[in-house]
Every structure is written in structure tokens, then in C-alpha cells.
Amino acid sequence: MMNKSKQKEKILVIDDTPNTLEMLQRNLSSKGFQVFQSENVSDALGILETVNIDLVITDYKMPGANGIELVRHVRENYKDIEIMMITGYPSINGAVEAMKEGAENYLAKPFTKEELFEAVKTALESLKLKRKTGEVAGKLLPSVCGIIGESKAMQAVLNTIEKAAATDATVLITGDSGTGKELVSREIHYKSNRSTAPFVPVNCGGIPDGLLESEMFGHVKGAFTGATESRAGFFQTADGGSIFLDEISETSLAMQVKLLRVLQDKEICMVGSRRAQKVNVRIIAATNKDLETLVRKGKFREDLYYRLNVLSIGVPPLRERENDIILLINYFIDKFASDLRETKPYFTEKALLAMRNYDWPGNVRELENIIQRLVVMKEGNEITVPDLPSQMRFSTHREPNLKRNLAEVEIEHIRNVLASVNGNKSAASEILGIDRKTLRKKLSDFEDKVTD
Ligand SMILES: Nc1ncnc2c1ncn2[C@@H]1O[C@H](COP(=O)(O)OP(=O)(O)OP(=O)(O)O)[C@@H](O)[C@H]1O
Numbered sequence: 001m002m003n004k005s006k007q008k009e010k011i012l013v014i015d016d017t018p019n020t021l022e023m024l025q026r027n028l029s030s031k032g033f034q035v036f037q038s039e040n041v042s043d044a045l046g047i048l049e050t051v052n053i054d055l056v057i058t059d060y061k062m063p064g065a066n067g068i069e070l071v072r073h074v075r076e077n078y079k080d081i082e083i084m085m086i087t088g089y090p091s092i093n094g095a096v097e098a099m100k101e102g103a104e105n106y107l108a109k110p111f112t113k114e115e116l117f118e119a120v121k122t123a124l125e126s127l128k129l130k131r132k133t134g135e136v137a138g139k140l141l142p143s144v145c146g147i148i149g150e151s152k153a154m155q156a157v158l159n160t161i162e163k164a165a166a167t168d169a170t171v172l173i174t175g176d177s178g179t180g181k182e183l184v185s186r187e188i189h190y191k192s193n194r195s196t197a198p199f200v201p202v203n204c205g206g207i208p209d210g211l212l213e214s215e216m217f218g219h220v221k222g223a224f225t226g227a228t229e230s231r232a233g234f235f236q237t238a239d240g241g242s243i244f245l246d247e248i249s250e251t252s253l254a255m256q257v258k259l260l261r262v263l264q265d266k267e268i269c270m271v272g273s274r275r276a277q278k279v280n281v282r283i284i285a286a287t288n289k290d291l292e293t294l295v296r297k298g299k300f301r302e303d304l305y306y307r308l309n310v311l312s313i314g315v316p317p318l319r320e321r322e323n324d325i326i327l328l329i330n331y332f333i334d335k336f337a338s339d340l341r342e343t344k345p346y347f348t349e350k351a352l353l354a355m356r357n358y359d360w361p362g363n364v365r366e367l368e369n370i371i372q373r374l375v376v377m378k379e380g381n382e383i384t385v386p387d388l389p390s391q392m393r394f395s396t397h398r399e400p401n402l403k404r405n406l407a408e409v410e411i412e413h414i415r416n417v418l419a420s421v422n423g424n425k426s427a428a429s430e431i432l433g434i435d436r437k438t439l440r441k442k443l444s445d446f447e448d449k450v451t452d
């Protein structure tokens, strides 16, 4: 879990020749980059909108919009992306033009693998340097446990994690099944100053009530039949570290009283002993139930609820972080393909769309399982709509998201229109019925809001 910390750089490659695209994809993936690909500029624009790309590598000559137009679009709309242009040997002029438009790097065809790696390395180093010197702001919060999430919703979660990690306060994590509650709790622990002490997850719903107390607090010799010697519980094991009480709603009222005592007095009693012992454990609890309702129904102690809910983190369902779906798909493809030492398959545009529009009742866990199955079962290198599970194949349009404000709807429409005219601002402003200046202002206002 810990070594996922290094975020892979994301490279978008655009080339109208499938062979070149495949070669770039294969070589760059083998170097550990996360690679996104597109055969034309307009699909590339869609990817740029949803994924935080670090480096764009684009062909120069392509049917439809060409590489220069893409360079221009990236320069006008994204500050934080490095661009590399691939040019055929007779068109060194193209390279000059590309540089003028702001493609900082170029690679002349034909090139070897080594030349490619060298050029990519240089481009990424220069990006890193720019980020460091503040020329562009690296704005994403890094995760130590491999939490993938660049959507606003997940960035807010990472933000709260950051705050939680800086304190010893009890945290209550809520969220539907499979949203990543356990991962979030690990992240808190490993970012806190308890990170070198144990993180002990306890599934409160999975341990029979009769056993839970001794599992939690340990027991002394002779405490009950079969207790031939004394044994430590989860709390002793977690000493100095954190305990994760998963499915906290499943604990009995009797157990809740004991947990309340731990929270109030920071002490526990081993089963069969009257002597209280101090423990130094940070408690993180999670539930996919609505604890307030359970409190109202008398199934969960109100005082315990308030003691647990000092800091709360609500992990959003996956369908509310649409922008993360593509990232997670890529992440899991990488993970499972490299586990199996398989080449990385890629999704067709339509298959990706179906995945993005699906409503993911099982959240990230469902996505993880589906990708694993697709990687294991795949026959060719391409995953198409018929390969997808049936519930997904028909999800090509979705219910409107009713939680967005007008500004968000507006910017999405603006970006869609821009993409439809390959980034041409004059054409877009004509369609939108506003002048170019207003359009540019709307785009930059929105950028400012996001980076604030
Ligand atoms: N943002 C994320 N990035 C990467 N992997 C994730 C993310 N969220 C969840 N996962 C992965 O998805 C799976 C489910 O996550 P986790 O077990 O944390 O969910 P949960 O909310 O505890 O689910 P449940 O309620 O079913 O116990 C895990 O394999 C986890 O590593």
C-alpha cells in the first residue's frame, strides 16, 4: 500500500497512426508512466478536460485539426502542461512553428526508444522545475496510500484528511459501500505522527458479539472457559498507533458503553480483570449507515456518536466524482496488467463513455473488480462495449447531476462547445453568443476559482 505513494506522471499521446500510438503507449507504459491516447485532436480535448495531464505528446500532421492547433489550445487553456511535438523530418519548419506556439519540446521522426525517453525526461524535468519555481502551481494534494482523486469532491476529502492527520481527534468516516472509507482511514494514520506505530483495522460487524470484547480489549488467564493464558486485544496491539473501527453501527449497546469509556478515560479493562489500563490509541470509526437515524431509533448511543464524530469525513459516491473515473480505470488497468505481466489493454472511446456514465452502485470496489475481470478475460488488446458487464452497456446517458451550480454548468457547456470546434475561440464565441473577450474571461475566472 505504501509504495503507491509516488504519483505517476500522466502523458497524453496524440497520433493518427495507430501503430505509432501503440508504440508510444507501450514504451511509455513500460517506463511507468500513465498513458492516455487519442487518434485525433477532438478526442484529445475531451481527455484534457477530465484528466490532469502532465505532458502532451502530439503528432504534427493529422487530418482534421492538426498538432499546432492542439498546442495553441493547450497553451491558451492549461498552464500546467508540458507539450512535445513530433515532427516528420521534412517539416522542421513545423517544429519552429510549434515552438512559437509554445510547444517547448520536439522530437523529430524517425526516433529511437532512447531518444523518446530522453526527450520525455527532459520535458518532465522542465515541468518539475517550473512547478518548483512557482511558474505554475502544483495544486493537487498528494496521497501516501495511493488514493486516486482529482475531482473537487475528492480533493476536499484529501484536504480534511490532511487536517485530521495533524491532530489526535477521533474521526468518523461515512460513505456508501466501496467508496474508500478504509483507504481514507489508512491515509489519516500514515500521514499522522503515529505512522510508525501500528494501524489496526477491526471489522466490528464481522466478530460475534460474545467475542468482540475480548478481541478488542484482550483477556486475562482464566477469564472464561478456554482462556488458558492471557492475551492482548486490538487496543493493546494498536498502542501508540491508530485503531480503525469499521462498521461501528454493528456494535451492541453494551459494547458501545465500553467504547465510550475508552474515548472518555483513555483506559480499557481486559476481560476478567478489574484493573483499568491506560491506552494511547487514536480512534477512527467508519460506517455506511446513517448513525443519526440509529441514534433516533435508540440503536446507537447518542453520547458515543458525538464522541466519535469530532471530525467527520463523508466519502462521496463514485458517480459524484465523474472526473476520477478515467483516472481510476487507468490506475487499476496498470495495477492488474502488471500483476499478470500482461500488456495494458485500452478502452475504446465508446467503452470509456459507458463506464463514465454508469452510476457505480458498488463504487470504487465495483470498478476495481470489473477492471480486474476485464484484464484477466481480455482476448485482444482492446476493450469494447460488448466486453463490458451488461449493466454497463446501456448506460450511455445519465441522469443530470442536480448538485452543480450555474457556473459549473456554464463552464462545462463552454468547454464542450470549444471541443466541438477544436478549441477555436472565435468559432466557439460565435456559437455561444458572446464575444471572445468575454469567453476568455469566463475561462480564466473559472481557472482562478479552481486554483484558489
Ligand atoms: N480513491 C481511491 N483510489 C484508489 N483506490 C481506491 C480508492 N477508493 C477505494 N479504493 C480501493 O477500492 C477498494 C475499496 O475501498 P475500501 O475498502 O477503502 O472501501 P470501503 O468504503 O471501506 O468499503 P466497504 O464499505 O465495502 O467496507 C479497495 O481496494 C481500495 O484500495
Ligand SMILES: [Mg+2]
Binding pocket: 181, 182, 246
Ligand atoms: Mg471497508
